[in-house]
Amino acid sequence: MNTKKDSHQNIKGFVLQQGESDCGVACLLSVIRYYGGDSTLETLRESSGTNIQGTSLLGLQQSANSLNLEAEAFEVDELNVFRKEARFPCILHVVIDEKLEHYVVCYEASEDGSFIIGDPAKGIEIWNESELLTRWRTRAVLILNPTAAFEKVYSSNQKKIVWFKELIREDIPMLAIAAVLGIAIAVLGMTTAIFSQKLLDEIIPQHQTQRLWLGMSLLAFLLVARAGLSYLRGFFLLRQSQDFNNRLMDDFYGKLLHLQKSFFDTRKTGEIIARLNDTRRIQQVISYLVGNVVIDILVLLVSAFYIFNYSISIGLLSLVSLPLYSFLVWKYNHKIIKYQKEVMSQYASTESHFVDAITGISVIKSANKERIFTQIGKAYYQLFQQKIYELSTLGNRYGLWNELLNVLIVTAILAISSFAVLHQNIKIGAMMAIISIVSGMIGAVSRLATTNIQLQEAKVAFERMFEFTNIKPEPTHTYHQDNYSLPDINSLSINNLSFRFVGRPQLLKNVSISVNKGQIVGLLGEVGSGKSIILQILQKFQNFESGDIIINKTLSIKDIPASIWREHIGIVPQDIKIFNGTLIDNILLGNVIEEGQKVVEFCQSIGISAFFENLPQGYLSIVGEEGINLSGGQKQLVALARALYRRPKVLLLDEATSAMDSKTEKFVVELLEKLSANMCIILVTHRYNLMDKIDHIYHLENGVTSQSELYIS
Secondary structure, three states: OOOOHHHHHHHHHHHOOOOOOHHHHHHHHHHHHHHHOOOOOOHHHHHOHHHHHHHHHHHHHHHHOOOEEEEEEEEEOOOOOOOOOOOOOOOEEEEEEOOOEEEEEEEEEOOOOEEEEEEOOEEEEOOOHHHHHHHHHOOOOOOOOOEOOOOHHHHHHHHHHHHHHHHHHHHHHHHHHHHHHHHHHHHHHHHHHHHHHHHHHHOOOOOOHHHHHHHHHHHHHHHHHHHHHHHHHHHHHHHHHHHHHHHHHHHHHHHHHHHHHHHHHOOOOHHHHHOOOOHHHHHHHHHHHHHHHHHHHHHHHHHHHHHHOOHHHHHHHHHOHHHHHHHHHHHHHHHHHHHHHHHHHHHHHHHHHHHHHHHHHHHHOOOOHHHHHHHHHHHHHHHHHHHHHHHHHHHHHHHHHHHHHHHHHHHHHHHHHHHHHHOOOOHHHHHHHHHHHHHHHHHHHHHHHHHHHHHHHHHHHHHHHHHHHOOOOOOOOOOOHHHHOOOOOOOOEEEEEEEOHHHHOOEEEEEEEEEEOOOEEEEOOOOOOOOHHHHHHHHHOOOOEEEEEEEOEEEEEOOOOOOHHHHEEEOOOOOOOOOOOEHHHHHHHHOHHHHHHHHHHHHHOOOOHHHHHHOOOOOOEOOOOHHHHOOHHHHHHHHHHHHOOOOEEEEEEOOOOOOHHHHHHHHHHHHHHHHHHHHHEEEOOOOOHHHHHOOEEEEEEOOOOEEOOOOOO
16 A cells, blocks of 8 residues: 555546535546546436436446446445455545535545545545544445456547547648648748848848849748738638538537437536537637647747757757746646636536526516526626636736746847847847847747647537537447338337436336227326336336336337337427427428428318417417417427327327317317327326226326226216
8 A cells, every 4th residue: 555645646636626416426537537547527427317416326336337347335334344444445425514415535544544535625635533434424435446347548538539530530631731831831931030131241231232122022022922821821721610610510419419318307408508619619729720830830940940050059048948838838737727627617507597597587587586596697607707717817827927938038049149249259130130030939939838728728628528429329229220110019018117217216116007009098196206207218218227118019119229219109298399480390390391281281180280270370380489479288289299290109198288278178189089099198197087088097106006997087
């Protein structure tokens, strides 16, 4: 075992600063990195079931097992046994401030009674035995041990490199052209300094009029050429920027939409939108690297060559700037990364709040809570601005030291070159050329040093995007999708189904439901009993723990590709999503030009069209964002038409008539009775007047279903 000091140095880089709800996954990520592996917070949140309240020790155990860490959770009876037999590092479940549950990493338990603790909120601390016992009241611990299949960090880094290479693969020719043009521009940029030296030292003293006019003409031509090349380089970079941003957005957004629904259930909308905005930061840095850094590097090399040609001592002095600027970059690197992460994280939180407030404006106004939400929004935004201020202050301090270095080096070179002129070692023209070249060289070095800030910002943005794109997408098939055909569905049976959210107690323990084509089956239960979860499982939005769902008494739903299965499922959910567009857009969710007439004809054929034709512009009526121009019952009719137009073989209805008047509800019930001959229908409802239309009723209580023949008129 290492000494305490050595251990402290070994582990201090693994402790993360995270929010309270993230402390569990922050600790798990610390242990993963301690063992040489890597993951992302998004992956760990997903696999541990972390939400805004955090996660449980069971959730962390399940997440660790998914990453090939052998995880064992238990309660410790005796501290001495824990000190001697536990494997370190391990995760402890502690309590802080008398009531707040928290997680920390215990890296080492020394024989002198001290413990090295990694707290996500504070960093590395040394606790004595009394402090540990006071905070570790639950005595719950998660022991982690890497298995042979545990993935080392180089594999994770390799994935990032592969993803980035794939993103810029198509840009390489254009970036190469821009780089070559940049090199030409850098070389031409030296012409003014060289011509000035020749002008002062040779042409003017020797009255070489013809050479003067020739030189001026050549200089003008080269400067015009430089301007033209700069224009071309800018054009290529703009084209590359547009293509790259479009491609990155297509790749990121496409992968985002193919993630499992549970991913979106556990994240705020503003946080996801903030990740979409990260594409701009990445592209800006790529353009900067190709458009400026390449030129600055070449300016540095060419300048050093010319300065050494004039004076070796001045050349050596100019090179002293390199280690000084490198030290400055190293000194501020960690803080810059930390503050940039905090700014991006707070930006996501702020945007999430504003999205929630704006989309929930009717609730806010109904409760007369404009003032309190204004205060909350102000607090979010002020904290966001505070993070920006802290980052900007750090950048300002960094810039000050950068400028002071510039002044120091330029002044020293000016002094040495002046003394060289006085001692007639160089001429005045050479001195002016040296000063001009050195100014450009120091400027290039200075810009290269500040490049670190942009690079770190792009790195943070890249890793934030990679967190999402690296999440395992929703499985779409088990067979080759093109060759798979789903047979007609005559029956659907849910057999002994159990389900739990990751890290939580079982919600469903023994659910069994059967429905045949031509039947309407009702599902009753108290609020929160899991009825809607059953419908989500049937849509393959959630994975069940045990049991099975069987089609036609032989085919398991597990063996049906999700995209194929959903083609045959119709759903009217409890919370209906209405998109900002026309009524027909919301029914079709597709190409209105190609299928619009078919939608109208279908709605007319089932008799639902009368409800839509009464709208101001009929099917072309603008429904507004979130269907603001529709009533609750009209939204349910839109969702029903949307589901039925798909000609589903299984229809799932979750309180599908709860907002309708009795006349409209009667029409819907009669319509379902007519259509049920061609489909299996499962209806979740609390409307007792529908019970006489239902073939079988299942009650869900305490995670178990029971069948009832009770009908209520």
